[in-house]
Amino acid sequence: MREKIRLSAEERALKCAALALDKKALNVRVLEIGRLSSIADYLVLASGRSDKQTQAIADSVKQGLKKFGKALDIEGLKEGNWIVIDYGDVIVHIFQEEIRRHYDLDELWGAAPETEIPAEYRWEEKEP
Numbered sequence: 001m002r003e004k005i006r007l008s009a010e011e012r013a014l015k016c017a018a019l020a021l022d023k024k025a026l027n028v029r030v031l032e033i034g035r036l037s038s039i040a041d042y043l044v045l046a047s048g049r050s051d052k053q054t055q056a057i058a059d060s061v062k063q064g065l066k067k068f069g070k071a072l073d074i075e076g077l078k079e080g081n082w083i084v085i086d087y088g089d090v091i092v093h094i095f096q097e098e099i100r101r102h103y104d105l106d107e108l109w110g111a112a113p114e115t116e117i118p119a120e121y122r123w124e125e126k127e128p
Helices: 009-022 049-068 097-103
Strands: 026-032 042-048 073-075 081-088 090-096
Touching: 009 026, 009 042, 009 049, 009 090, 042 049, 042 097, 049 081, 049 090, 081 097, 090 097
Parallel strands: 042 090
Antiparallel strands: 026 042, 073 081, 081 090
16 A cells, blocks of 8 residues: 655645635635644635535545545535534645635634635636
């Protein structure tokens, strides 16, 4: 059996962001929360416009990271309103837009430094 390639927490978080952006996720952010909390090193926040889009984003993240190890837990996939994928060092939250606004994790984790997502991953800047 081949050994899994190890990613640092930051590499994993950025890979999750890139995979979410592949499915046209909106307002994708990578927050470094390791100094503020022991739950994880990074949070990845992303939004979709519908349950189908949030499910597609979650599936993209899950499939894209499979070669680096399985998620510890996935919640909310069936409903598609707020999907949480836990990789231990990285927790991915994929929301429908109105759910994200309601729970406002962006504000809750406002003190966390944001890690810049490389421009080549961002679809918004590529389109005219």
